[in-house]
Amino acid sequence: MPAPGTGQVVIQVRAAGVNPIDYKRYSGAFGSDPAMLPMPVGLEVAGVITAVGEEAAGPAGPLAVGDEVVAFSVTGGYATEVVADAAVVVPKPPEVSWETASGLLLAGGTAVHGLTLLNVGEGDTLVVHGASGAVGFIAVQLAVAAGATVLGTASESRHELLREHGAVPVAYGPGLLERLREAAPSGVDAVFDAVGTDEAIDASLELVPDPKKIVSAVAFGRGDTGIQLIGGGPGGDPGTEIRAQAWQRLLPLAAQGRLEIPISRTFGLAEAAEAHRLVAGGHPGGKVVLLP
Structure with a gap:
């Protein structure tokens, strides 16, 4: 893993959320410009910070090695470790499981x-x-x-x-x-x-x-x-500011047990293709999560 740069952290991934946009992007549904390659997959993770760059402060304040966090959006979250901008890293409440935390912010946002x-x-x-x-x-x-x-x-x-x-x-x-x-x-x-x-x-x-x-x-x-x-598709309003602040509403509700996120299936990283087939079928029955 590279050392984190200024304003970055390294996260040891405990769970990575699987979302339809993950396979839609590489399917060409949003275009097939070769400049988009290579295309690391995975936008949201939950895990533990293992390294911190200079000036690494998230929306909730300074970040430190050992912090349990949720990050969205990241690049290449289907991994055992990922470098993330501190600006997208927020604290994971202890009451919220890794699986739930990793699947909450994209769908919830x-x-x-x-x-x-x-x-x-x-x-x-x-x-x-x-x-x-x-x-x-x-x-x-x-x-x-x-x-x-x-x-x-x-x-x-x-x-x-x-x-x-x-x-x-x-x-x-x-x-x-x-x-x-x-x-x-x-x-x-x-x-x-x-x-x-x-x-x-x-x-x-x-x-x-x-x-x-x-x-x-x-x-x-x-x-x-x-x-x-709304969202990342053609003509969609990205709602950047609204989504960036959604964690402040979603994570406390999940911690209080007032917001339920059913987990349908978990897969290992090597089973990511099978996870995508399940999600692409349109009826996974809840969130699908990868566990490194």
């Missing part, structure tokens, strides 16, 4: 970003598409905590989980629009889309008069409808 743009609160009715996935499930919990009525679309096998967390589950598939109207007879105020299907976007446009009250983290091909796109 996306959820916080979307809900901030929608300004969902007390008395609002929100539809969350893909409500049992990593991003959608965090959005459900945050919106319920804010006082919103939340309708979550998901496969029927995940409906009980959504009910347990205060959402009204709705099955996707043919007839989705009618089922959503039946579940929200007084109307829908906003939509957070974490699934990106035409079915989800078309139903949302029928339900919500103002397309700006529809935020999608994945439907980058539907920007011509006037919906708000």
